[in-house]
Amino acid sequence: MLKLNQIYFRKFFLLFCVVFIVISVLGYYLIDKIEINNYKMMLKNMINQFDTTRKSLTDMNDAIKKIYQNTGVRITIIDFNGNVKFESNRKIEGMGNHINRPEILLSDTNKFGSSIRHSKSISKDLLYVSKKTNDYYIRMAFPLNNIKEKFFGFWVYAIFIFLGAMILAFWISLKVNAKIAHDLQNIKEGLDSIIDKKYDIIFDSKKCCKEFDVLTKQINKVSQRLEKRNRQKIKHTKKLKELNKQQSDIISAISHEFKNPVAAIVGYAQTVREDSELSQSIRDKFLDKVIKNAQKISFMIDRLSMAIKLENDNLALEISTFDIKPMLLNIRDMLLQKYNNRDIIIDVLSLKIKADEVMFENLFINLIENALKYSEYEIVVKLEGSFLSVKDKGIGISEDEIQKITKRFYRVDSLSWDNSIGIGLYIVKYILKLHQMDLVIKSEQGVGSEFGFDIANLA
Secondary structure, X not given: OOOHHHXXXXXXXXXXXXXXXXXXXXXXXXXXXXXXXXXXXXXXXXXXXXXXXXXXXXXXXXXXXXXXXXXXXXXXXXXXXXXXXEEOOOOOOOOOOOOOOHXXXXXXXXXXXXXXXXXXXXXXXXXXXXEEOOOOEEEEEEEOHHHHHHHHHHHHHHHHHHHHHHHHHHHHHHHHHHHHHHHHHHHHHHHHHHHOOOOOOOOOOOOOOXXXXXXXXXHHHHHHHHHHHHHHHHHHHHHHHHHHHHHHHHHHHHHHHHHHHHHHHHHHHHHHHHOOOOOHHHHHHHHHHHHHHHHHHHHHHHXXXXXXXXXXXXXXXXXXXXXXXXXXHHHHHHHHHHOOOOOEEEEOOOOEEEEEHHHHHHHHHXXXXXHHHHOOOOEEEEEEOOEEEEEEOOOOOOHHHHOOOOOOOOOOXXXXXXXXXXXXXXXXXXXXXXXXOOOEEEEEOOOEEEEEEEOHHHO
């Protein structure tokens, strides 16, 4: 005989007991909080109403006693020295000084003061709310015994729900127990087939009793073996694809961009060596070409090195305070030597920031040269508020390209950029990321592009 029904019922019983206790505690807490808040609001309204009408009362004692008889709300009028002047429930003789009562103290600094405590005079827990007026403290109180009555009603209702749930749980356990005995042998045979690598049998069940231990072991063996094998295969395949793609991208980019300068160096060098009749001016011109192309290769190698260091998190920030305007002017002078027929406008006032100076110099070089390659017109570096941008009037970038141009080794296919291996904007984006900033790209095809970032947190 299976013990499933006993275990199932026992677990349901324990679960519902816990749920019942939690619901009871929460229910009491919620009822208590809601009711107390309602009573506070009621007493505040009554105090305000009483305060507006009390000056027209001819007999204060008679008025507050009638309010108590009609509403059950206790009213106490206290002067600023703490002496009780009027009381709806008892004679004021023998009543102690009330100046240090919590609700009175709170009403000195707040519009209303409130507290809950046990009243010895009526042997009940009361909610007190008081207000300081121009000449008196008005305090009203209301007993909280009906909260317990509401909770008892809630508790009785919960008991009926609990008993109904227990009956349902017991019925379900009997139904499940009847099905398990019939299917046990067939399920075991199916699991044996799975262990023998015959995966055409599908099993879907849950552990529910000791009699299913043997099935659980079989399921664990199968799932662990298949999951481990599949995970290793996926991981290995993904790693190979990423490695192959990375190697292919690097080789393709380097091969494409190094081909022209290397060919130029070889061509000019061979000409100088083989043609002894070259004039000195032509020879010097060819040697200048060799040097410039060698510098291109060196610059591309430096960019590759920085991209690899950024990717591997091998660069640490060296924060210092520096002025970006002199830096931009120096970069402009340097780039104009290469792009001598262009114009770079620096519309930036003197501004000191705290950042890695070397990285930011590299960032500005990449951004400005990127703009020079996109456009044949002037380039504008502008600071508007805290937003620093580099604008060009080039052909613009499509929406699809904007999402891709900051990826490593990515280049716009329609453009043939000199000395570009597709890592300039990648370096810019990564440097900004290290400084906890984002690169903002705006572009309209046929109008131009804008690359910028907000430097507010660096100023």
